[in-house]
Amino acid sequence: QVVDSNQRQFDRVADRARTMIDNVHGSRVAVWGLAFKAGTDDTRSSPALEVVRRLLSAGITVVGYDPKGSFAADGFTQVDEAQAAAINADLLIVLTEWPDFSAIDPSAIASSMRVPQVFDTRSVLDLDQWQTAGFTCETIGRVTSHPDPSSTSGL
Numbered sequence: 001q002v003v004d005s006n007q008r009q010f011d012r013v014a015d016r017a018r019t020m021i022d023n024v025h026g027s028r029v030a031v032w033g034l035a036f037k038a039g040t041d042d043t044r045s046s047p048a049l050e051v052v053r054r055l056l057s058a059g060i061t062v063v064g065y066d067p068k069g070s071f072a073a074d075g076f077t078q079v080d081e082a083q084a085a086a087i088n089a090d091l092l093i094v095l096t097e098w099p100d101f102s103a104i105d106p107s108a109i110a111s112s113m114r115v116p117q118v119f120d121t122r123s124v125l126d127l128d129q130w131q132t133a134g135f136t137c138e139t140i141g142r143v144t145s146h147p148d149p150s151s152t153s154g155l
Contacts, residue, residue: 056076083104092113117138
């Protein structure tokens with residue numbers, strides 16, 4: 001039952017990511033975090049890689065970054081810097097809770113992406129900062145869009 005539950009969670013994350021991009025085929029998704037958990041290079045049984053595999057099987061190009069872990073697959077490119085993964089991406093997904101990610105300037109990332117949107121599956125990022133930088137943000141259980149500057153409601 002636990003294995004089935006985990007598989008359904010991987011499917012939910014990948015399905016949600018697919019709904020965030022307009023055209024699945026030809027889309028580029030940046031992934032931050034490949035290791036099983038922060039602080040290790042261990043990718044064995046990594047939930048992040050399960051999500052990456054599902055995105056690849058849907059025909060999405062995936063570019064990933066992890067401070068220590070590595071992965072190889074057709075359609076997947078691993079880069080040496082977090083910002084490099086986001087270049088021309090339609091979506092950024094945070095899949096491992098590396099504290100380094102919370103220190104990254106979202107404005108620099110927004111300017112390099114095709115579509116500034118982030119799906120933080122580990123609640124690592126300060127979503128207020130990312131919204132201020134122009135991102136549409138999603139987390140597990142919460143959707144937050146970039147506030148409309150003409151809005152006076154403050155929401």
